[in-house]
Amino acid sequence: MPEWEERWPWDRIQTDKDTREAFLHESQPFVRQVASQASHRPLEWGRDEELSEAFVAFNEAIDNFDPERGVPFLAYARVLIKRRLIDYYRKQRSREALSLDQAEVGVAVEAVLSLHDFQEGVQNRERAAEIREYAQELGKWGLAFADLVEVSPKHRDSRETLLRAARILAQDKDLWQQAGAKGKVPMQALAQRTGIHPKVLERGRKYLLAVAILIANQHDYIYLREYVLPRKGEIKQ
Incomplete structure (x- = not known):
């Protein structure tokens, strides 16, 4: 279980006002980062309305989040923030279209309609961005994205064994710190910890x-997790 989830139990965040406010306060840097990425420019609290929209979306994410679905909360919140900002920009452009003179109406309508295509394509662009970022992260560990197909276990039992080991490696703070310090898997320590x-x-x-990197950075690789990692309960613990 990630450290922040141990500190912020969901039954209290969703029901206790003081706990929720403390969690919202601590999460402001995350909200600002996601909103700035979605807006493609730096945003500042008290200046940019996009942050207010993003904060509302984050609040809604708290209300609607279900831990049993196996989706990390920050990944879920990231999606809701981006969707709300897409809607925000769509509404802004619609208002602008109402104030234009006749000569500009055609251009404005085209801009508003193009947002439909943008909304459909945004997930594909996010997936492509994730792949680029993941490939860069793999490179730091001496791995190449193109190699992963060859090294992926062909047998289900082998895959489940390695997935279990990857989860333990990524979620054990001491083991993952050892891996980061050495730039490689601490084999003996992991073998003792897993019994493998x-x-x-x-x-x-x-x-x-490669899988441990995805798990350790689960909030950055929303789409890749869906392709690589089984859902909760699909592998032996």
């Missing part, structure tokens, strides 16, 4: 590490 033979871990080292 070191030779099995070594054979699946690249796959194991």
